[in-house]
Amino acid sequence: MNAQHPSTDNIHNKTTPAFSPGRLIRENKLTALLIAMGLFVTVIRFTQGLGGVSNLDDNYPWGIWISFDLLCGVALAAGGYTVTSAYYLFGLKDFHTAVRPAVTSAFLGYLFVVVALHFDVGRPLRLVYPVFVSQGTTSVLFEVGLCVFLYLTVLAVEWSISAFEWLGWKGIRTVIVRLTIPLTVMGVILSTMHQSSLGALYLIAPSKMHPLWYSPFIPVFFFISSMFAGMSMVVFEGSLAHKGLHDQMDEAHLRDADKITLGFGKACSIVMMGYLFIRIFAIAMDNNWNLLSTAYGKWLMLELLGFVALPSFLYAVGVREKKIGLIRFAAVVTVLGVVLNRFNVSLVAFNYNLPSAEKYFPHWMEIALSVFIVTLMVTAYRFICTFMPVLREHPDYKAH
Amino acid sequence: METVFYSLQDFMLCTKTVTYVLMGLGLFGLLGYWLFLTGRDESIRKF
Numbered sequence: 001m002n003a004q005h006p007s008t009d010n011i012h013n014k015t016t017p018a019f020s021p022g023r024l025i026r027e028n029k030l031t032a033l034l035i036a037m038g039l040f041v042t043v044i045r046f047t048q049g050l051g052g053v054s055n056l057d058d059n060y061p062w063g064i065w066i067s068f069d070l071l072c073g074v075a076l077a078a079g080g081y082t083v084t085s086a087y088y089l090f091g092l093k094d095f096h097t098a099v100r101p102a103v104t105s106a107f108l109g110y111l112f113v114v115v116a117l118h119f120d121v122g123r124p125l126r127l128v129y130p131v132f133v134s135q136g137t138t139s140v141l142f143e144v145g146l147c148v149f150l151y152l153t154v155l156a157v158e159w160s161i162s163a164f165e166w167l168g169w170k171g172i173r174t175v176i177v178r179l180t181i182p183l184t185v186m187g188v189i190l191s192t193m194h195q196s197s198l199g200a201l202y203l204i205a206p207s208k209m210h211p212l213w214y215s216p217f218i219p220v221f222f223f224i225s226s227m228f229a230g231m232s233m234v235v236f237e238g239s240l241a242h243k244g245l246h247d248q249m250d251e252a253h254l255r256d257a258d259k260i261t262l263g264f265g266k267a268c269s270i271v272m273m274g275y276l277f278i279r280i281f282a283i284a285m286d287n288n289w290n291l292l293s294t295a296y297g298k299w300l301m302l303e304l305l306g307f308v309a310l311p312s313f314l315y316a317v318g319v320r321e322k323k324i325g326l327i328r329f330a331a332v333v334t335v336l337g338v339v340l341n342r343f344n345v346s347l348v349a350f351n352y353n354l355p356s357a358e359k360y361f362p363h364w365m366e367i368a369l370s371v372f373i374v375t376l377m378v379t380a381y382r383f384i385c386t387f388m389p390v391l392r393e394h395p396d397y398k399a400h
Numbered sequence: 401m402e403t404v405f406y407s408l409q410d411f412m413l414c415t416k417t418v419t420y421v422l423m424g425l426g427l428f429g430l431l432g433y434w435l436f437l438t439g440r441d442e443s444i445r446k447f
Binding site for chain 2: 266269270273274277280281284285286287316319320321
């Protein structure tokens, strides 16, 4: 087996350093500082309550922990279902080397969404109640909670293949590999449901949301934008992995990286253009053209032209000219655009008619906690990619 | 310029007409965009 995979074997043996917490802290001072700050805020949150660390009130019960950690986190973790469905269901075998990084980042994304929710809900120990104790089956939020719970389980099982290869547990790894197709189908179904339902949460507040962002089609907007958000995040993470984790990648991953970037670039470009059209149709359906000349209208134009139309065109030019750097730049703009959209829906357009004195601005500890969550996620991703076969094939196992 | 509507019928007729026209243009636009996007692809389909 080793003789068949000389390059991957070398990489696998070369890049498994001994784990040393002291060395890790010395080499990652900024990470250690951010985690220490996050732990400090965590202590305050769980000793003084939400009021001690946040500016949330009755007008804004959902702040940036929902806007960024949950709405953006779930959208940007959509690479898991897009890549696995492309590879396993549609048979696009060129995406093989993108599957494990995408599943890993999706699993961590959802995992830390749930971690962040424990800070945001008033009684975190009751987070399991909607699923196991008191099912509110008429609530959209119940559907979101159930789907996220189930999809996180699906992602954990899909991701566990890497962990079991690392641990050398061949028997259970074989069982899970056989479950790949049903798991992928479940992942697509659950993602379709909860990505759109996150947008459907806002259907209950038509009078609170600005008409340019409120639409009966907002669940469709959320679902379609999650597709290009996930693929762009995979491209963005791939470019970061190329720089930061280059020594962890085997020949196949290095060789396929450009081809995968071109494939995702093409998919993102056409999906984003379709998304732009349906956003315009929503304006036409509600006859909101006159609102485009207001300040909110100009902000919407910035979102649609600067962070949807522009990156879509950049993707297209990058794909036509085979310019990988341009596609990676477009991926960054797209990710920022999705973040902007989620912030616009949940904060900017929400309660737009309140006087400015009553508007919400996050407490510094809310921002610190979101930074803490992202730092934990990046640290976990680096740990997994360093020790487990994510950016490389394990020499003892065939690709599935 | 804000259009004045005197009934829901007026509103629906106007907005749906505009939306359907835009959808038609959008379909042709998307087709043209796809041709632009794939204009330099190799003839052998790889994905």
